[in-house]
Amino acid sequence: MNIDWKTAIEKLLQTETNKVAKINLEKKSIDxxxxxxxxxxxxVITGDEEIVKAFLLQRLVxxxxxxxxxxxxxxxxxxxxPKTTxxxxxYILxxxxGxxxxxxxxxxxxxxxxxxWMIEGQLFALAVQETKGVKYLVYYTTDYQEEKLIDKAIIIDFEKYRAFEDWDKAGRPSLSDELSPGYNQPKKPPLKKGDELHDLRTSINRDDINSLASNLHNVLWGxxxxxxxxxxxxxVNIILAKIQDESEKEDGQEYDFQVYSYGENIESLKRFLNESQNFTKRH
Incomplete structure (x- = not known):
């Protein structure tokens, strides 16, 4: 039986031995x-964000x-x-x-x-008020793919990008799209064909397409x-290179046509797109 992401979270929280969060969708309660x-x-569950926060706490712990x-x-x-909320x-981990x-x-x-658009006010503007400093800013939700709940995140190196404008000018780089354990540096795993966790997505919605279009526009328009x-x-080069790369790869092989992350260093998107022009020529 197919279930939605909210029910999947409710069932997950019910089965956890260490119950750090509990929700009841029918009663709209949370604890x-x-x-x-x-x-x-x-x-009281006042919106879907509360359900995500319950899942996030159990994931962290x-x-x-x-x-x-x-x-x-x-x-x-x-x-x-004055006189505003x-x-x-x-969350702060x-x-x-401290x-x-x-x-x-x-x-x-x-x-x-x-x-x-709220990243500037909800993350950058508040993080500067932390007296003991902040390592990473995280803009987070969960994604439900093939009956699995996974992270969907933008993780920003706040020690490198202290101002939203600097991060924006750098192309809004994200260290990873998933949270890391043990206070380790977030790192985006390379995508591999057929990998259970780190293959290309097979489902995408309109918001994802609009976001991709906006990113491509900002880079290509220059x-x-x-x-x-x-x-x-x-x-056209991007589309052809991507199609060719996906068709040539065997299960277990890394895709060549992807942006790599090496610790704090993220491959320049502009450089990546420039190299795409040579990809189809090499193949």
């Missing part, structure tokens, strides 16, 4: 362990082995405007010295693409310095 530092103890005592939820920060960050390792804003899956003919030529 969190008292082991975390919870500044706002919600009891039960799958990635972080101590719940080092997790802070719904911390408030001073507002620049104070801004909050969904701290290290033993520094924020993951500074996380969670979103409902259907809001992940449309709310990206701030207006690229002609329509050059853009069309580059786009």
């Amino acid at each position: 969190y362990t008292d082991k975390i530092k919870n500044h706002r103890d919600e009891k 039960n799958e990635l082995d972080y101590k719940p005592e080092l997790i802070e939820k719904e911390k408030e920060y001073p507002s620049c405007r 104070k801004p909050r960050i969904d 701290r290290d033993d010295k 520094k924020a390792f993951f500074f996380i804003e969670a979103k409902a899956p259907e809001k992940f693409e449309s709310d990206k 701030g207006g310095g690229t002609s329509d003919t050059e853009i069309f030529y580059s786009l």
Whole structure:
């Protein structure tokens, strides 16, 4: 029987031995362990984001082995405007010295693409107020693919990009799309054909397509310095190179046509797209 992502999360939380979060979709109730530092103890599911946050907590504790005592939820920060609701960050995972390792804003899956404009205010603007520093900013939701709940995240090196403008100018690089265990540096695993966890996605929605189109536009347009003919030529090369790469690979082989991440170093998207012009020539 096929189930939706909300029911999948509810069932997962019910079967966990270490119950750090519980939800009841029928009663619209939610409950969190008292082991975390919870500044706002919600009891009612007011939206899909709350379900994602419940899943995220169990993932941090039960799958990635972080101590719940080092997790802070719904911390408030001073507002620049009088008589307004104070801004909050969904989760902070701290290290033993109190520094924020993951500074996380969670979103409902259907809001992940449309709310990206909030990254500046909800992550960058709040992270600078952390007195002990922040290592990584995380813009997070979960994706339900082939009956599996997986991370869908943008992870930003805040020590490298202290301002949203710097990150934006760099092409909005993300260290990985999934959270890392044991305070390890997030790293995007290379995509391999036939790999159970790290193969190309076979399902994609309109928001994903719009996001991809926007990213391609920003890179190919080059701030207006690229002609329509050059853009069309580059786009055709990208499509042909991708089709050829996927058709030639055997199960277990890494795709050649992908952006690689080497620790903190992410391959330049512009360089990657320029090399795509040579890909079809080499093959």
